[in-house]
Amino acid sequence: MEKSTQTIAALLQEERTFPPPKAFQQQAWVNDPKIYEQAAKNPEAFWAKAAEELDWFKRWEKVLEWNPPWAKWFIGGKLNASYNCIDRHLKTWRRNKAAIIWEGEPGDERVLTYQDLHREVSKFANVLKKLGVKKGDRVAIYMPMIPELPIALLACARIGAVHSVVFGGFSAEALRDRINDAQAKLLITADGGWRRGQVVPLKKNADEALKQTPSIQNTVVVRRVGDPSVTLGQNQYWWHELMRDAPLECPPEPMDSEDMLFILYTSGTTGKPKGVVHTTGGYLVGVTLTHKWIFDIKDEDVFFCTADIGWVTGHSYIVYGPLANGTTVVMFEGVPDYPDKDRFWAIVEKYRATILYTAPTAIRTFMRWGEEYPKRHDLSSLRLLGSVGEPINPEAWIWYYKVIGGERCPIVDTWWQTETGHILITPLPGISTLKPASANKPFPGIEAKVVDEAGNPISPGAGAGYLVITKPWPGMLRTLYNDPERYKQAYWSKFPGVYLTGDGCKIDKDGDFWLLGRIDDVLNVSGHRISTMEVESALVDHQAVAEAAVIGKSHDVKGQAVSAFVTLRAGYKPSSELADELKKHVAKKIGAIARPDDIFFTAELPKTRSGKIMRRLLRDIAEGRALGDTTTLADPTVIAQLKSQYESSES
Numbered sequence: 001m002e003k004s005t006q007t008i009a010a011l012l013q014e015e016r017t018f019p020p021p022k023a024f025q026q027q028a029w030v031n032d033p034k035i036y037e038q039a040a041k042n043p044e045a046f047w048a049k050a051a052e053e054l055d056w057f058k059r060w061e062k063v064l065e066w067n068p069p070w071a072k073w074f075i076g077g078k079l080n081a082s083y084n085c086i087d088r089h090l091k092t093w094r095r096n097k098a099a100i101i102w103e104g105e106p107g108d109e110r111v112l113t114y115q116d117l118h119r120e121v122s123k124f125a126n127v128l129k130k131l132g133v134k135k136g137d138r139v140a141i142y143m144p145m146i147p148e149l150p151i152a153l154l155a156c157a158r159i160g161a162v163h164s165v166v167f168g169g170f171s172a173e174a175l176r177d178r179i180n181d182a183q184a185k186l187l188i189t190a191d192g193g194w195r196r197g198q199v200v201p202l203k204k205n206a207d208e209a210l211k212q213t214p215s216i217q218n219t220v221v222v223r224r225v226g227d228p229s230v231t232l233g234q235n236q237y238w239w240h241e242l243m244r245d246a247p248l249e250c251p252p253e254p255m256d257s258e259d260m261l262f263i264l265y266t267s268g269t270t271g272k273p274k275g276v277v278h279t280t281g282g283y284l285v286g287v288t289l290t291h292k293w294i295f296d297i298k299d300e301d302v303f304f305c306t307a308d309i310g311w312v313t314g315h316s317y318i319v320y321g322p323l324a325n326g327t328t329v330v331m332f333e334g335v336p337d338y339p340d341k342d343r344f345w346a347i348v349e350k351y352r353a354t355i356l357y358t359a360p361t362a363i364r365t366f367m368r369w370g371e372e373y374p375k376r377h378d379l380s381s382l383r384l385l386g387s388v389g390e391p392i393n394p395e396a397w398i399w400y401y402k403v404i405g406g407e408r409c410p411i412v413d414t415w416w417q418t419e420t421g422h423i424l425i426t427p428l429p430g431i432s433t434l435k436p437a438s439a440n441k442p443f444p445g446i447e448a449k450v451v452d453e454a455g456n457p458i459s460p461g462a463g464a465g466y467l468v469i470t471k472p473w474p475g476m477l478r479t480l481y482n483d484p485e486r487y488k489q490a491y492w493s494k495f496p497g498v499y500l501t502g503d504g505c506k507i508d509k510d511g512d513f514w515l516l517g518r519i520d521d522v523l524n525v526s527g528h529r530i531s532t533m534e535v536e537s538a539l540v541d542h543q544a545v546a547e548a549a550v551i552g553k554s555h556d557v558k559g560q561a562v563s564a565f566v567t568l569r570a571g572y573k574p575s576s577e578l579a580d581e582l583k584k585h586v587a588k589k590i591g592a593i594a595r596p597d598d599i600f601f602t603a604e605l606p607k608t609r610s611g612k613i614m615r616r617l618l619r620d621i622a623e624g625r626a627l628g629d630t631t632t633l634a635d636p637t638v639i640a641q642l643k644s645q646y647e648s649s650e651s
């Protein structure tokens with residue numbers, strides 16, 4: 001160990017810069033960098049100004065009350081999220097504007113205007129009431145990516161019920177545990193969903209879960225796939241039958257700014273999932289302003305966010321942010337490679353999407369498949385690209401920029417979490433000089449720092465450490481549902497009064513932030529703390545590598561040795577020569593200290609269902625341990641195969 005206040009080594013040097021294109025800058029909502037200082041001088045005034053862009057039934061009396069770690073925003077204010085996302089647009093020309101352009105996996109389409117959305121949401125809100133759902137009750141939602149999903153969210157918001165969306169890819173047990181933790185009264189699901197031409201049996205899973213969920217009184221089922229074997233049991237109803245004679249008018253419930261809007265479960269490293277609680281006023285202010293400024297949203301835009309609404313990205317940037325801004329969003333039920341590997345590009349072309357928001361894991365997969373798929377389509381409608389979910393390595397950034405953006409579209413690499421509610425660290429496309437793999441700067445009104453083990457700020461250019469948020473922000477989680485102690489412990493105990501993100505980060509001499517992955521994943525090689533992100537980026541920089549996951553493996557002398565799991569691009573084959581070449585490549589790119597001791601080639605990496613690499617399971621394999629919790633894995637066969645291959649290569 002070199003110092004007691006140990007930080008993370010900053011190894012990777014990325015020198016390329018991309019200033020904002022003049023034409024983009026001129027038309028952008030934000031084109032004066034002074035906004036940062038102005039907001040920093042008085043963040044509360046800054047956020048109050050943002051709040052004025054929403055419609056309030058009653059104005060707030062106080063902007064912020066902060067008794068760490070308890071925050072309240074826009075105290076005394078009354079508003080309704082569904083009213084802000086729908087009703088207020090009906091008073092304008094937008095009433096017949098497309099709110100949601102939806103495409104199903106089989107190629108079916110639906111377009112809902114704001115007026116259509118108003119009708120469907122109001123009717124379903126009346127259905128909820130009729131089924132006995134009251135303000136404050138929790139409603140569990142387990143659905144595919146069909147229009148009824150955002151309709152259900154907004155209907156809950158309309159009557160003040162709290163939605164808890166459980167991603168449709170989760171198992172019956174995961175659904176059961178989340179229903180029970182939230183004590184949900186109603187479940188909304190579907191007969192099934194489409195995935196690569198197969199039916200995901202949502203109703204079957206739901207029935208399995210319902211055997212052990214005593215709080216559920218009724219279940220509503222959307223007929224999506226038309227599976228004739230799906231029948232209704234007691235207290236179960238078809239969505240379309242309930243909707244048939246539901247009244248058209250349902251006045252939005254005036255909600256207190258601090259009333260709960262939703263719970264969203266996120267898996268902790270150990271133990272039961274955490275029920276992240278978001279409230280109404282602050283969250284809506286945060287998602288609305290960040291969506292408008294970061295994506296530079298104009299009325300002409302067609303915003304395509306590829307996330308599932310089962311994740312926070314879908315909540316904030318398919319539903320609440322875009323609809324509050326009166327945007328047209330593209331919502332897609334399927335996957336990028338069905339029926340072929342050009343599906344996203346076909347959608348961009350067909351609906352003339354102007355903004356695409358997707359994840360690095362998808363971008364690296366597209367790189368692996370090759371340029372021929374995007375090249376089949378006209379992507380010239382795109383004017384801005386976004387990335388979220390993981391650090392994007394420079395090679396993937398450059399590929400995205402060139403192949404998808406045609407070297408004309410700025411990329412916003414947006415850092416945030418389920419807990420933060422909205423984007424906190426990001427470029428602003430009209431003013432930021434972009435650096436591939438840097439998420440740029442805290443959004444105006446946000447104060448973030450990188451600190452060492454003792455909590456002392458690391459000055460710009462001096463290295464890496466813990467990313468923390470040092471002032472409350474409007475969309476921050478308010479607590480963990482029914483577990484305030486865990487809330488305090490997980491986020492506020494390491495550095496008192498300061499929010500711990502759990503991510504490693506470096507800050508360069510310009511004050512730009514570079515995310516380095518989860519602190520729990522950091523390696524320690526001979527006392528040097530090395531981020532997974534930097535070694536992985538060096539590997540992906542080699543033309544043969546599609547994706548890489550790096551872990552520390554126990555080593556007698558060094559403590560830990562760098563061990564890499566690598567997938568190759570089309571046209572490359574594993575060999576010991578290639579492994580040697582990759583080791584050398586890492587040593588050359590970032591230094592001998594990071595040179596991998598071993599490289600293991602694999603066809604797939606284990607990922608969560610939202611696409612994040614699960615390094616913890618790779619560590620279990622490398623150390624020959626039993627696998628830890630695998631319930632959040634997207635594809636359990638990947639890890640089983642990897643384990644047996646790895647074990648036979650060792651012997």
Ligand code: 7RM
Nearest residue numbers: 388389390391413414415416417418503515
């Ligand atoms: C939005 C979302 C949160 C974690 C976070 C990071 C990682 C997300 C970026 C990123 C580097 C980014 N919510 N992360 N965005 N890392 N650059 N632009 O993903 O709750 O599911 O995950 O995701 O580690 O802590 S989340």
